[in-house]
Amino acid sequence: MRLTTASGRRLVAGIPILWLLVLFLIPFIIVFRISFSEVRLAIPPYTPLLTWRHGSPVLQLHWSAYQFLFTDPLYVSSYLYSLKVAAVSTLCCLGLGYPMAYAIARSHAAMRPVLLMLIVLPFWTSFLLRVYAWIGLLKNNGVINNVLMYLGVIHHPLALLQTDFAVYIGIVYSYLPFMILPLYANLEKHDGTLLEAAADLGARPLRAFVRVTLPQSFAGIVAGSLLVFIPAVGEYVIPTLLGRTDQIMIGRVLSDEFFENRDWPVASAVAIVILLLLVVPIMLFQRLERRELEAAK
Amino acid sequence: MPPAADPDSAYVRIANLTKRFGDFVAVDDVSLDIRRGEIFCLLGGSGSGKTTLLRMLAGFELPSAGTIRIDGADMSAIPPYERPVNMMFQSYALFPHMSVEKNVAFGLEQEGRGREQIRHQVGEILDIVKMGGFGARKPHQLSGGQRQRVALARALVKRPKLLLLDEPLAALDKKLREHTQFELLNIQQRLGVTFIVVTHDQEEAMTLGTRLGVMNHGRIAQIGTPSDIYESPATRFVADFIGSVNMFEGRVSDDGADCLRIDCTELGCTVRAERTVSCTRGAIVWTAIRPEKINISRQPPAAAGQPGLTENAVRGTVREIAYMGDMSIYLVQIDSGSVMRVTLPNVMRGAERPIARQESVWLSWHGSSPVVLTE
Numbered sequence: 001m002r003l004t005t006a007s008g009r010r011l012v013a014g015i016p017i018l019w020l021l022v023l024f025l026i027p028f029i030i031v032f033r034i035s036f037s038e039v040r041l042a043i044p045p046y047t048p049l050l051t052w053r054h055g056s057p058v059l060q061l062h063w064s065a066y067q068f069l070f071t072d073p074l075y076v077s078s079y080l081y082s083l084k085v086a087a088v089s090t091l092c093c094l095g096l097g098y099p100m101a102y103a104i105a106r107s108h109a110a111m112r113p114v115l116l117m118l119i120v121l122p123f124w125t126s127f128l129l130r131v132y133a134w135i136g137l138l139k140n141n142g143v144i145n146n147v148l149m150y151l152g153v154i155h156h157p158l159a160l161l162q163t164d165f166a167v168y169i170g171i172v173y174s175y176l177p178f179m180i181l182p183l184y185a186n187l188e189k190h191d192g193t194l195l196e197a198a199a200d201l202g203a204r205p206l207r208a209f210v211r212v213t214l215p216q217s218f219a220g221i222v223a224g225s226l227l228v229f230i231p232a233v234g235e236y237v238i239p240t241l242l243g244r245t246d247q248i249m250i251g252r253v254l255s256d257e258f259f260e261n262r263d264w265p266v267a268s269a270v271a272i273v274i275l276l277l278l279v280v281p282i283m284l285f286q287r288l289e290r291r292e293l294e295a296a297k
Numbered sequence: 298m299p300p301a302a303d304p305d306s307a308y309v310r311i312a313n314l315t316k317r318f319g320d321f322v323a324v325d326d327v328s329l330d331i332r333r334g335e336i337f338c339l340l341g342g343s344g345s346g347k348t349t350l351l352r353m354l355a356g357f358e359l360p361s362a363g364t365i366r367i368d369g370a371d372m373s374a375i376p377p378y379e380r381p382v383n384m385m386f387q388s389y390a391l392f393p394h395m396s397v398e399k400n401v402a403f404g405l406e407q408e409g410r411g412r413e414q415i416r417h418q419v420g421e422i423l424d425i426v427k428m429g430g431f432g433a434r435k436p437h438q439l440s441g442g443q444r445q446r447v448a449l450a451r452a453l454v455k456r457p458k459l460l461l462l463d464e465p466l467a468a469l470d471k472k473l474r475e476h477t478q479f480e481l482l483n484i485q486q487r488l489g490v491t492f493i494v495v496t497h498d499q500e501e502a503m504t505l506g507t508r509l510g511v512m513n514h515g516r517i518a519q520i521g522t523p524s525d526i527y528e529s530p531a532t533r534f535v536a537d538f539i540g541s542v543n544m545f546e547g548r549v550s551d552d553g554a555d556c557l558r559i560d561c562t563e564l565g566c567t568v569r570a571e572r573t574v575s576c577t578r579g580a581i582v583w584t585a586i587r588p589e590k591i592n593i594s595r596q597p598p599a600a601a602g603q604p605g606l607t608e609n610a611v612r613g614t615v616r617e618i619a620y621m622g623d624m625s626i627y628l629v630q631i632d633s634g635s636v637m638r639v640t641l642p643n644v645m646r647g648a649e650r651p652i653a654r655q656e657s658v659w660l661s662w663h664g665s666s667p668v669v670l671t672e
Contacts, residue, residue: 191388216393
């Protein structure tokens, strides 16, 4: 069978569109719809939007799930806490990841695949296992405390586990590759003669970096930051295993609403609000990407 | 006003400069004096070491041995950002995220000049390179020729003691290149900055350079004015590299006080040349004759005697003619079997009975035309 260019193109574009439609848009619509229902003890555990009364359809939209989010301070504080954890983790990833990506991009061409491999290597072990491993390191009689006590640096074990610090460690450790890889992809393309030109015009190395390399890597910084920030906001496993018990993140709230309280409408409303919070940075990113593309032409 | 050029002062003094990359010697014991206010062209093929030499002047490469002095100051320990030298890169290396104005202002900002002064100087230099109205554009919004001007303005705005230009015209098309060459000369004279130009393009070197240095395998093969290099090449490499040349090996048969006679079996005649080199009878030498210094005619030249005893004249058959407009190139197979290249200007329109392919012709040249080379 001969595939014409047009039908081939439609096929290539069609697969991702179908994917997004089935696995993203339709579930989103379902969640969106549930968020406007009320909880009830039935299967499914929420009220239908459309009911039939005297032979004509009646649309019943309930705002109660959204209203509830703002009446109980648990939700607002969980949102704010999640944003804070995600923002701090993103900054830490950037601070750690930028020099690493820069070093890889500047290393000898033969070394680069090896170094990139080392960045990706942790993915070969289960994510859950790696987070559990941190419990072993951070707990009161864990590796870190034992070593510090043995060396006499401390006399009582430090409370490391179930702190913000542990959550930051977990998130930074898990998401660092997502910061490094887009940064590397950006920095690797930089033209070394631009730095020579900056030096030639009188800029010391640090100034040349600030004026030339940094602004040119801006798109990489944004891409890496979003790749860390967005999943970190909704992170569930890391704060549950390593984090505080008095302050939970919004991903945990969502899961509790769904599985513990079986309040699907509130769980859906929580999810929709997370999405709204994240849409703004995503759109910013896309605008930036478009501008990059235009500049590259 | 540019400072008066003192022909004897060495403004840039390069002494015994060597650069090794592992086992490879890129620049091999080069010594070179460059005068204030001149345009010095380093000419050579790829891998000749010319770019490495330029990068050492800019400070991007450290010499393995030897010294560079600019205006008396030793540059050995001076990093690129403190040298009184600016460079125009072959790729122009304009900062893509900055406007034209910002690009040009970059160097002045590093010196911590005032905002108003920077604005004034940037405007002035952009006017000189005729880019006055383009200050707000980004480099990707400019044509190749415009980018070249911005790169030049950025390198000149700090009024460096020495401007290094790496293949400054290579990225431009032919018409624009010719135009830009003369403009570059104009700007150089106006500002009086000393230029060192690296190029592989001999035409560019000839028109731009007050003096040329021909480089080969990391060494300077010859230094001289463009006409020195073209008319009196010192070695076979230089003769062959600059322009085209007919070169034949021969043996000195007579070394008179002012003229040499050389038997060339390859050529099938005796070459009589002015005595410019010292050589003894029996020595193996090479004679080089430029294609435009050869006459082509149907009649035997008056000086030619009997066949077999000719001097500075050979017979041959025209094999190819390439019409170039302003001149024509003739490839003539001479009776000894070698092929000689002859160029003739097309002085007349529609000349009567031009020499055609397969015609039998005489080639002859004046005694001053051949250059005798011993190495």
